Structure formats: C-alpha cells, structure tokens
Amino acid sequence: MLKLKHLVICSAILSAISIPLFAQKGQLVFPRTPGMVSYTYRASFAKDPAATLDTIKALGITDIEFSNLFGKTAAELRKLLDDRGMKCSSFGVSYPDALNKTAEVGQNAKTLGASFVRVAWVPHEGAFTLAMADKTVSDFNQIGKKLNDDFGLSFCYHNHGYEFEKHENGTLFDYIVQKTDPKYVNFEMDILWTFFPGQDPAALLKKYPKRFKLMHLKDLRKGVEGNMSGGTPVTNDVALGTGQLDLPAILTAALKTDIEHFYIEDESPSYATQVPQTIAYLKNLKH
Template sequence: MIRNFVLVLISLLSVTVTANEPLFPQKPGMVSYTYRNEFAKDFAGTLDTIVGLGITDMEFSNLFGKSASEIRTMLDQRGMKCSSFGVSYAALRNNTHEVAQNAKKLGASFVRVAWVPNRQPFTLELAEQTTREFNEIGRRLRNEFGLTFCYHNHGYEFAKHGDGTLFDVLMAQTNPQDVFIELDILWVQFPGADPVKLIQQYGPRIKLMHLKDLKKGIVGDLSGKTATENDVALGDGQIDIPGVLAAAKKAGVEHYYLEDESPSIETQIPKSIAYLKSL
C-alpha cells in the first residue's frame, strides 16, 4: 500500500517537473544582420552591446571590413563565439576555399547561404539546378573542410508543385548528409506555409533557425521581400512561436539566432529575449 502511494507520488512529481520545464532553456544567438548599421559604425562597441544582452553565440553574414582573425580575437576577448558564417552564393561557389578558411578562422562549424540570385520566380527547372549545385557545395565543404552547409529559406521556394512545394523538391533531391537547412520561420510563414508542420516534416535536416516574427495582418507572397517594419518582437506577431520552439526542440535544432530587420531593434530585441525567457 505504502509502496503504491510512493510510486504515485513520484509519478505526479515527474509530471509537475516536466510541465514546468522551460520551453526555451538556452540563450538565443544573434545574427549580425540585426545590428548591420551598428556594426558598420562601431564593431567592438556593438559586440559589447550584444554580449550585454546575455548573448554570446553569433552568426556573421558580413565581416564589415575586418579579417576573420580580427573578429575571432574580439569574440574571444568577450567570451563570445561564431557558430555560423553566412556568405553570398557567388562567393561560396566561386571562392569556396576562401569562404571555408574564413569560417574556420571565425570558429564556425556552419556555412550558410540565404539567397540564390536570379532564380525568382522559382521554377521546377531552377529548383533542380539548385539542388545539383547544393549537393556539390555541401559535399565539398564536408569532405575538404569539415564544415556543414546550410541553406536559409527565403520564401520563394514555397511555390506550389504537385502535392507540395518546390521547397519539398529541394529537400527530396539534396543529399541529407551534405545539405541542411537554416529555417527562417518568418520566410516560411510569409509565403503561406506552416513553420511547425515544416519542422515536424524535416526535423533532422534543420540544424539552425532564425527566430523572428511577422506583424499581424500581413499577407505574404512568393517574392521573398517585405518591409522591414513587418518584423516585430517575438510573441507580438502571427507566428506560433511556442509551437515552433516545441517542434524545434524535438527535432534537435542546434543553434537559434535572433534576427530582427526592423528599425526598432533597441526596443524589440530586449522584448524578444524577455519573451523567450517567459515561455
């Protein structure tokens, strides 16, 4: 009798602990693009601002006129790190060795591309061409440099195709060992897709994530473009952030970066950080 009571009590305590477990226990990282204007004016001071927010994980998509080694030194001095390095598609295809060396000097494990130029509107033919190029890039980064290639979606990939989208074509025709995704949840929501369902479908392929929210009432399209003012603080927009985080946690996403393209980052970034802590 007593033994059964103890077992029930342990079970109830376990449920309580699980229910109270934070949905987002780690600290988010930061995309340099959020502070692009600030970095261009005062690189070191901007790093101080970001680390002052409690953020130590960076994704750089620009070197802002500095060498990768210089940036690494400044990061080390502040107890920060760079886990992902974003570059243009042309740089990655034409200067793969230089990109890889810069990534390694920064300390990054991931190299990502966020836009494939001159392929909008996206078609099946362009999607299949892109998958062939992605496979080649990803294989080379992995085999020659020990780096992981990630593609950052930008909305235009969600054009309808058959029972799915051209994003599904990208996923189906790329090598799962060589090509991964940095999921930008705003650029899933904007063209009308569901970020939660997409994470559930492609979980193991999604290594990185851009956390951002889309202003309520905004109806998107396949352009991959929207006004920067449509970026709002997490929790203030139309994306199911708790649902996204729950699915991402189950999928094993490795790095989450705050990205806010708006002119209101001074107020919105602290608000987004507070929101994540509240979940």
Template sequence: MKKLPLLFGMLCALLISHGSASAQKGSPLFPQAPGMAAYTYRYSFPKGVEATLDTIQALGITELEVGGNAFGLAPDSLRKLLDMRGMTAPSVGAGYEQVVENPQEVARVAKILGANYVQVAWIPHEKDNFTFEDAQKAVADFNRAGKVLRENGLTLNYHTHGYEMKPYQSGTLFDYMVRNTDPKYVSFTMDMLWAYHGGQDPAKLLLKYPNRWTTMHLKDMKKGVKGDFTGLMPVENDVALGQGQLDVPAILKAAKKVGIKHYFIEDESPRVITQVPITLAYLKSLKE
C-alpha cells in the same frame, strides 16, 4: 549607439519578463541564451564593430552569426574581437555565388572564425518567379559545394526564404530541394518568419524533416500582414517575438524535438534597440 533608447528597451524587457514569469508556472520552454544574427545590427556595425559587439554582449549574448565579409575586417581580426568578449561565431553567412564559385575560400574564412556552419540565405532567380529550374540548379550547386565544405569539417545550410514554398507536384519546391539534396552535404536553417510568409506552418515543417535542420532564425511577423512567394517584405513588418502572428511556443517545441543546435535572433526592423530586449524577455517568460 545611443544609451537612452537601449536603457529604455532593457527596462521594457525587465518589466515584461517580470509580469510574464509571475503569470506562468513550469519549467522554461527556452532555457538557453539565444544567439544573434549580425544582420540585426547591420546599420550599427559600419559605425563601429567593437562598440556594436559590446552592445550585443551586454544583452547576455555569446553566439553571433556573422556575414562572410567579417564586417570588412580580416577574419583573424574579427576572431580576436570575438575571443576577447567570450563570443563565438558558430555560423557564417556567404553569398550563393561565393559558395558555388569558391567553396574552398568560404571554408577557409569560416574555419578561421571557428564556425561549424556556412549559411546561404538567397538563391538567385528572376524577381518574384522562383522556378523548378532554379530549384534544380540550386540542388546541384548545393550538393557540389556542400561536399567541399564537408571535407573541410563544415555543414552547408540553406536558409528558408519563402519563395521556395511555391507548390510543386504534390508538395512544394522546398520539398523537392530537401528530397534531392544529399543529407551528408546539405542541411537547412529554419527562418520561421519566411517559412510562414511562404504559407507554411514552421512547426509542422520542422517535424516533417526532423533530421535536416541545424539552426533557426527567431523572428515574428506583424499581425495582419499577408505572405506570398516573393521572399520580400517591408522591414517594418518585423516585430518582437510574441507580438506577431507566429505561434512561437509551438515552433520552439518542434525545434527542440528535432534537435536544433543554434538559435539566432534576427530582427530586420529599424527598432532593434527596443525590440531585441523585448524578444529576449519573451523567450525567458515562456514555460512548458
């Protein structure tokens, strides 16, 4: 990690925070500290897990959504590093195949890390062509694996990724998935960028299924970029919150209303050193 870009980003964040806060009055719209999706620092963790954790901790973040591989460490080793920094991992990512083929092992790792949620972010399908059959199979797989995870005290979350927003009957394939997954075993992560990229209004989608969402990825999409049903987009199009197309205040109000339990910043851009502090300052600046 280079210190100069980090200090520059933090300085920008402080300036933005001061200016925005002085311009607005009222109670904070987002009073809590957000968590961080470890994927945001996917290029940094391989260079040094402890140094990257220290960088995240220095931003005032105590919740981390980690990948199922635990950065190549034994799960108990990663748990010790988190404990040493007063950090927790309420959500753990896992691949679709991992969850379907060996949910018991996924549960074992998640429990060592102290997680409550196991998140699947991608359903395998033919490129650019997520079909009803793909959704139907995912529903059956998620119900089955979710039952095993629930028996281990965990909740299976499927993370919206845009391609499941394709039209189906009077709604979308995502509507089909929500209606046909068992609420006892399957919940959802609202990735606000990918829901928007797939043509949905994230705030309205949250309110449409108020009892099915547990976690959220905080992210924004560059102005002028058009979405589609691929679930794919150049990472350069990820921008700091408040600088893109999404109506962040409206989404956060809806998330608060439906009781989202954990919020994680996920910035897929190559500019996280400067963008993450700006996102944090923007969140602090928002008022009811």
C-alpha cells in the same frame, strides 16, 4: 489484505510518477540562450564592430552568426570575439561566393571558428521554378561536399519563402530537401520566411526533424499578409510574441529536432528596443 497492500503500493507508484509530470507545468518553453544574427546590428557593425559586440554581449548573448565581415578580415573579427569570450558558430555568404569562392569561404569560416556556412538567397527572376530548384540542388551538393571534405564544415540553406511554390504533392522546398545529400546539405529555418508564404513552421520541423540544424527567430507584424516573393518591408519584423507566429508551438517542435543553434534576427530599424523585448519573451515563455 494482499489486495490492500497492492493498492497501497500502486498508489505510491502513481504518486511518484505524477510528481514530475505535474512539475512540468510552468516550465520554460525555451530554456536556452539564443545567439544573434549580425544582420540585426548591420548598421552598427559597419561603424564599429568592437562596440557592437560589446552591446550584444551586454544582452547576455555570446553566439554570433556573421553574415558579413564588415570590412574586417576573418582573423580580425575572430580576435574581437576571442577578447570578449564570444564565438561565431555560423558564417553566412552569398550563393555566388559559396559556389565560386568555396575555398575562400571555407577558410574564412574556419578562421572565425564557425561550424556552419549558410546561404540565404538563391538568385532568381520571377517565380522560383523546378529548373531553378534542380540547379540549386546540384550546386548545393557541390558546395556542401567541398566544405565538408576540405574544411569539415556543414553547409546549410536558409529558406526565404519563394521555394514553397507548389510541386507535385508538396513544394519545391520539399524537392530541394529530398534531392540534396543530407551528408553535405542541411537547412536553417527562418520561421518568418516559412510562415510568410503560408507554411506551418512547426509542421515542417516535424516533417524534417533531422535536416534543420539552425534557426532564425523572428516574428511578423499582425495584419500583414504573406506571399511568395521572399520580401516584406523590414518594419514588419516585430519583437517575438507581438506578431502572428505561434512561437510556443514552433519552439516546442524545434527542441525535438537536430537544431544546434537558434539566432535572434530582427531586420527592423527598431531592433534596439525590440531585441530586449524578444529576449525577455523567450526567458519568460512557459508551458
């Protein structure tokens, strides 16, 4: 009798446990609303920033990563955002500006309301080398410290593919991650520019779960072969889910990291039709 009672109790416990586990099937892979990189709408922003923000907000997106001020002051852009209940969480600038105009960059980022400053390209000729990586590490530590100490901002580097040149048992990207101070330097993963040079974005996220704070969501046209150049025709950017990247695996891994902001970036001339496709894909992607 006692054994039977125990079996009934155990059965009830197992049933209770199995219900939420079963319910996980069919859940959304990415139950968040992404932001938008201004570069997607660069031609439109250059003509009319206010109307462009209206277009983006109509898509249900209110978080912007600006990579240009588009002829406006930071204060003017901030007012346009505030008037629409939108925000800028990250401000992208060039490497030379981040290094040589750090105070101006920091002030603009604060005015915009951003928490992050991002650099997306290290100027270089030919293949990226260890010497270039060493200079990058030194400069990034300097930039990040000043932005943190003087403005309370977090500095991130957006990978672009060329940093994955082989080095010892890893790559020069590994070298940069390991040599920079995590208090002052972190990273924005561009998943296309991780995949293009032959890396696995999900595996890299699992390798450095604390170092990535931002992410660019984009996909690469099927049939396109990658390389170490950091460049491909913009027409090779396609709507999420129509290209080569394993987005369910990448997004599942990303949500287990310290990434705070996800942004759609579509560099192609077809962004007006592709961005709504991308948004629909993210909304409907299920386990």
